[in-house]
Amino acid sequence: MSAPRLQMEHVCCHFEGREVVCGIDLTVRAGEVLCLLGPSGCGKSTTLRMIAGIERPSRGIIRADGEVLSDATTHLPPEARGIGLIFQDFALFPHLSVAQNIAFGLRGTAAQNRARVDELLERVDLQGYGDTAPHMLSGGEQQRVALARALAPRPRIMLMDEPFSGLDNRLRDGIRDETLALLKEEGTAVVLVTHEPEEAMRMADQIALMRDGGVVQTGAPYNIYTSPCDKDAAAFFSDINVISGEVHGALIETPFGQFLAPGVPDGGLVDIVFRPQHVKIDFDRGGRGPNPTPQDGVPALGHVKRARFMGHESLVEFRMDFDGGIVKVTVPAVFLPKPGTPLWLTIRRDRCFVFPNRP
Ligand SMILES: Nc1ncnc2c1ncn2[C@@H]1O[C@H](COP(=O)(O)OP(=O)(O)OP(=O)(O)O)[C@@H](O)[C@H]1O
Numbered sequence: 001m002s003a004p005r006l007q008m009e010h011v012c013c014h015f016e017g018r019e020v021v022c023g024i025d026l027t028v029r030a031g032e033v034l035c036l037l038g039p040s041g042c043g044k045s046t047t048l049r050m051i052a053g054i055e056r057p058s059r060g061i062i063r064a065d066g067e068v069l070s071d072a073t074t075h076l077p078p079e080a081r082g083i084g085l086i087f088q089d090f091a092l093f094p095h096l097s098v099a100q101n102i103a104f105g106l107r108g109t110a111a112q113n114r115a116r117v118d119e120l121l122e123r124v125d126l127q128g129y130g131d132t133a134p135h136m137l138s139g140g141e142q143q144r145v146a147l148a149r150a151l152a153p154r155p156r157i158m159l160m161d162e163p164f165s166g167l168d169n170r171l172r173d174g175i176r177d178e179t180l181a182l183l184k185e186e187g188t189a190v191v192l193v194t195h196e197p198e199e200a201m202r203m204a205d206q207i208a209l210m211r212d213g214g215v216v217q218t219g220a221p222y223n224i225y226t227s228p229c230d231k232d233a234a235a236f237f238s239d240i241n242v243i244s245g246e247v248h249g250a251l252i253e254t255p256f257g258q259f260l261a262p263g264v265p266d267g268g269l270v271d272i273v274f275r276p277q278h279v280k281i282d283f284d285r286g287g288r289g290p291n292p293t294p295q296d297g298v299p300a301l302g303h304v305k306r307a308r309f310m311g312h313e314s315l316v317e318f319r320m321d322f323d324g325g326i327v328k329v330t331v332p333a334v335f336l337p338k339p340g341t342p343l344w345l346t347i348r349r350d351r352c353f354v355f356p357n358r359p
Helices: 044-052 098-103 110-123 139-151 169-186 197-203 221-226 231-237
Strands: 006-015 018-028 033-037 059-064 067-070 083-087 157-161 189-194 206-211 214-219 241-246 251-254 257-260 269-274 279-282 300-309 314-320 326-331 342-347 353-356
Touching: 006 044, 018 044, 018 189, 018 214, 033 044, 033 169, 033 197, 044 083, 044 157, 044 189, 083 139, 098 110, 098 139, 110 139, 139 169, 169 197, 189 197, 197 221, 197 231, 206 221, 206 231, 214 221, 214 231, 221 231, 231 269, 231 353, 241 251, 241 326, 251 269, 279 326, 314 342
Parallel strands: 033 189, 033 206, 083 157, 157 189
Antiparallel strands: 006 018, 006 059, 059 067, 206 214, 241 269, 251 257, 269 353, 279 342, 300 314, 300 342, 314 326
16 A cells, blocks of 8 residues: 555654643545544644644654655755645735736746646636636635645645634535545545534544544544544533443443443443433323333433524433433424423433543
């Protein structure tokens, strides 16, 4: 197999003696989109800037197609890396026309450059806009010019820092999908920074979930969503419910039945974590509760605290009789029971995660 387009091995970055990013190991292949996802300040932009060559790693190796871009002795400048950049503010040159903006990084003859600019104008659907000034364009059109400019020199890697966050909601989905299709066609390896889980789920082939300067989990969106590495990783993608319990004989007893906690010693504390869409409300048995089943376990009684319609689903909060705690449930329909209504709940046992309880 060919060398990965981008490879980072144990990469760290210090600022003023403080390690803000450390131990980053990532691999991105041609045509693949990796999203760096995480809360503000976790080190996403610093990681991107190290790949771009704007920051120098304090440790580790960054390679593109097997060639060293940064290590202990080498640090190629940004312009020698074959990397394209797109940032949130597009940063188009206001005094240059659209065509001149796109041609900015091209090094060929005038005829070659004109042909490449025309090809890109067509690909981003802006034929006839070559002589226009950037400020005459809408936000979405400017974003497409920025994409064309970044793609023009055929970069092997494209780095994008929150590139869609300045766009109108109605435009964003379409532009995201078009951008992705174009980048895939060009075979560019993409590293995209975002703090929005939905954007990462929509765009990424792989998500690298970051926290406190490190990558805590890497995987396909589906795998990260269905097998989060810990409670915080689960909570990054949706609301979660948590029931805490003590382990005895590798089992935890809860009002929803028993759960397995293999490898946790007696007396150890664990959190059982489940998403609101994996709670079932029993509508059928008039307050008697459903029969326990191996899949759904034991029903527990709660009283509606609050119900809200969210557009494509209803979110119902229950105060549970067993401990007074709250369990959130989503129902993919209009379901707005009155506060105080008693209902039995079961949880999808195959969708529960059991994690050691760390304060
Ligand atoms: N030039 C710098 N000098 C000192 N500290 C810095 C510098 N750049 C970033 N940091 C610090 O490094 C940490 C990571 O910042 P970074 O911008 O990489 O995070 P981020 O995940 O991209 O956040 P955001 O989503 O808010 O942009 C932060 O604590 C930040 O204050």
